[in-house]
Each structure stands twice: as structure tokens, then as C-alpha cells.
Amino acid sequence: MDIQTLQANDEAPIDLLLLADPSKEQVEKYLEQGQCYIAKEAENITAVYVLQPISPGIIELKNIAVGEAEQGKGIGKQLISHAIKTARFQGYHTIEVGTGNSSIGQLARYQKCGFRITEVDKDFFMKHYDEKIVENGIVCRDMIRLAMEL
Template structure:
């Protein structure tokens, strides 16, 4: 496993980041404010995550994405666990993550990594995205917020 923080001179892997969030505007905004980490395999970036400080002792995992050709190999779980350890090493006490009500695989992954459901931001995706998004045959409407004390 080779996960490292993206250097200031490196461009973030927008193709991967847009897999997890279809709004280029939102992705660009949070990548600029956050810490971007990449998972490389044979010098090719195949995974990414972004952390953003939201409160003094709280950090949020705002994007986790794995190239479609590398999904199902446990890379997403490695990225989430790395993000938790990175947050701990930086002195944060809580890590949060949000995902869609229809993001069934992501909801399972976050819970397997120790996150617990905290609250629901109703109509989040209706308010922030101009086009409807569907996953697993379900419209993405609400943001399910999860957190973990670390």
C-alpha cells in the first residue's frame, strides 16, 4: 500500500474525485481547502481521499474514490482506515463523513470502519445539485452523516 499526501505542485486526480462527487465546482472548492491523499499502484494514482478541518478538534472525510478498474480490491477500506489514522496523528478527536441515502456500499464501508450514524441532512442533494442523481435505483436525496471518536 502506498498512500501519500499530494504535493502542492501536483494536480489532484479530478477524474477520480468526480467519481465520488459529480460537482466539479464543489470538488475544486474542498480540494483547495483540504488535505488530499492518493493511493498509487505502480506509479499510477488509483485512489484518493480528502480531509477538511470543520471544527477545532474535528476533521471531515469529504471524498473517497477508487478507479473503477481497481474497485472491489479493498482499496477503499484502506483509504478510509488511513484517513482515520491520519486524523489521529494530527491530533483530531472526531472524524466525520457524509454519504448519500442511496450509497449502500459506502454506508456499509464506513460502518465496517467504525463510523456510526449521527444525523441526516434532509434534502442535501436536492439543494446542492441541479440534476437528480440515482444510485442503486434510488434517488440521492438526503446526506447521511456518520462520525467516529478517535
């Protein structure tokens, strides 16, 4: 798998990005403000993530998405590792990530990769998303924020 920066003239893989965030408006917003990285397998884009600077020294990992056919193969963990190395190389001292309270697998994965829960943004998804999100039979209401010192 080859992970590379999406070039300015290339179209972002919106369908993949929408797997991790159902709001096209939100996706377009952080694509404008961040750096998009794509994972390719035999010239096909199979996964994606975005790094968005949020303040001096702090960058946020947004929208890790792996194509449905490629899920369960450790690609998400590889993307997280790549994002951490990229943030460190770019001189950031902290990398943050947020996920929904209903995203059980993602919460476990981030913590296994070394992230620690720092706060809960109550009702984040109720305030910022028009449609109700349900994952794992749980209504997604709160944003769980995690961080790692680099």
C-alpha cells in the first residue's frame, strides 16, 4: 500500500470520505483547510485521511476512511501510524482526533495506537449534523476527543 498526499489537481475521494463523515459540507470544509492523504493499492484509492492544523503546534486527524472491501485488514491502523509520523515530521507537538460516542471500534483503535481521551464535546453531533447518526445501535450524540503528545 502506498500512502501519498492528494495532489492539488486531483479530485478528493468524496465517496470514501463520506463513509467516515456523512456531512458533505463538513468534509468539503476540512478538505479546504487540511492536507488529504490517500492510500493506493494497484492505482486504486482504497483509503483516505485528512490532517488539519488547528493551532500552533497542534494538528487534528480527521476522517480516516477505508473502503468497505478493504476493511478489517489493518489499513486503518497503518493510516493512523502514517498520520502520527507525518505530524511529527511536520513539527507538531500534539495530534488530536475526535470520534462519535457510538464509534466503539474507532475508540478502541485510537487508544490502542496511543491516543488518550481528553474531553467529551456533549451534543456535538446533534448541533452540527442535520440527520441523526446511529452506529452499533447507539445514537451518535457526543464527540469523544483524544490526543497524543508527539
